[in-house]
Amino acid sequence: MNITKENIDALNAVVKVDITAEDYQEKVASVLKDYRKKANIPGFRPGQVPMGLVKKQYGKSIMVDEVNKLLQESLNNYLVEEKLDILGNPLPKVDGDFNWDAENFSFEFELGLAPEIKVDLKAGKVTKYNIVANDELINKEVENLQTRLGNKIEQEEVAEVSTIEGTFTNEEKTIENKATVTLEDIKGKLNAKKFIGSKVGDVLELKSKNLFNENAKLAQSLGLEANEVEGLETPLTFTIEAINITEPAEINQEFFDKIFGEGVVSSEEELRTKIKEDAEGQFAQQADQHLLNAITENLIEKTAFDLPKEFLIKWLGTAGEKPLTEEEAAAEYEKSEKGLRYQLIEGKIMADNDVKVDFQELKDYAIGFIKQQMAQFGQNNPEDKELEDIAMRVLQNQDEAKRLQSQLISSKMLDLFKEKVSFKEKEVSYEDFVKEVYK
Structure with missing residues (x-):
């Protein structure tokens, strides 16, 4: 067997896999021998069917199957050994003269190569909002609580x-x-x-x-x-x-206890402080999400690189359950290009800054998420064994595991961005934040 690669340009290559009879004949012979033992053909006792008859009936299909297995395995190994960073999957080139009756075969695959990317986290500036709960908001929340409990x-x-x-x-x-x-x-x-x-x-x-x-x-x-x-x-x-x-409910100790539990708050000043802390905790999550989105958009805009567009359109046309026309595949590419660009940018940033997620981290993150969910239903002190069992069941669901992994990566990226990205800070009320961000 011989595998060679020809670079068409910086983003496209063709891999050629040459397979000779010596590469697959021994395996085919072994499978045929096993078939002979199990073959049930009228006129012959089990295991006594002539090999010539077995070859005639099953030989070609077994050979095709074994060559395809060998081809897939050798191509995958080659990509790993050569450390080729590809986009999508290899696409077989159609050969109109291909003949399965031959003994030696040549297969060609198109590759879309990932571009070289240089990411400058200092490029461009975004705004990091610090949202404060002002007196107007706190007054309104006190009134809302009085109305709710009135x-x-x-x-x-x-x-x-x-x-x-x-x-x-x-x-x-x-x-x-x-x-x-x-x-x-x-x-x-x-x-x-x-x-x-x-x-x-x-x-x-x-x-x-x-x-x-x-x-x-x-x-x-x-x-x-x-x-x-x-x-x-x-x-x-x-x-x-x-x-x-x-x-409206009267502001007194009974009022405080109904809202926060007995003895947690004992004065209107403490009530207002607690409202402010709780509100700003929620606002911080919104501000963080906006910051992450803003930095993501900025990085996509500022980080220029080419993609193997023609290859990706061709690959998208064959990647789904239902084949797409060239026009449909091109439209799909336009919709997904931005996400692909950030995927590559994020991967480069993670590699450059040694950002990783191992299974233990993912499990700990899942446990923290589950504890929050349980607390919302009043279960504030679950046992560690119970949490671990639930987390393991959740992570066995691939979709849930991917979702949690994506959230954990986003959290790590946000921490990294806060440390390394240049941004200006701005203190605003929640009302002004909404006006500026969701104009």
Whole structure:
């Protein structure tokens, strides 16, 4: 057997695998011998079928099978031994003159080679937001808590301060969802007028467009996903089932204990401090995710390199369960190119900075994730053995294992970026952060 590689250019190569009869005949003979022992052919006792008959009936298919096995194994070994960093998988070149009746065979494969990449983590600048919970936000959260724990007082009709419970329906869109709204949620005076003075049992005729100040409230009220209410214009009915006003809860020790547990907070100052800490902890996660996204976009933009585009389009056309046309494969390439570029950039950064994920780290990360999940359901002190058993079951699911590994890598990359990337820091309120980032 002989394997050679011809470089077409820096990103494309062709590997040729020459296989001679001596490379596969011994294995074919061994398989034929085993077939002869098991062959069940009328007129012959088991194990007594003439070898010539076995060869005639099975010889060619066995030879083809063994040559293909040998070809795949030798090609894979060659790629590993030569340390070839390829994109996609080798693509066989079609030879119109190929003949399985020959004894010696030549196979050619196209390779797409990964480009040489140089990543400068200092290139470009991004903004690292430090989101603070200001007094306005803390005041609003205190009011929300007072309302949530306050006393509900039934009302005969809707007033400006009412909380209205009811069901939104639309038969055509199969919407039937219970919701609680206030007039603060409602957009515009004309919509608000439809609610004012209404009573339990009244059915209001409304329109989804411009009904609420925020699309998130519309999605929540209709029981739909956020993307499902984008541009939604449909008539709605809202059947009023309860009308209340809420008498805010008094700020005292009973109030503190209901929110945080007995004795955790003992003054309004401590309450406000706790709200600030909790809010800023959540904001930090959003700021970190934005920072990671911003650095990712910056690296993709600033790190220039070529890809074997024609090869990748051809490979994408054959990689899935269903073959794609050249146009479909080209469209798929355009959709996936950005992700592939970052994949290569990330791999280079990890190699240059010795960022790795071993199984023990992944298991520890899974255990930490599981502990958080259990804590949300009030299970705060699970045993180590129980956590490890659950983690091992989770990691046996390949999709879950990949998802957790991706999250862990992102966490490690974020830590590395915070250490090495140049960025400017900016302290903002959450409201200003939303305005700047999600314009």
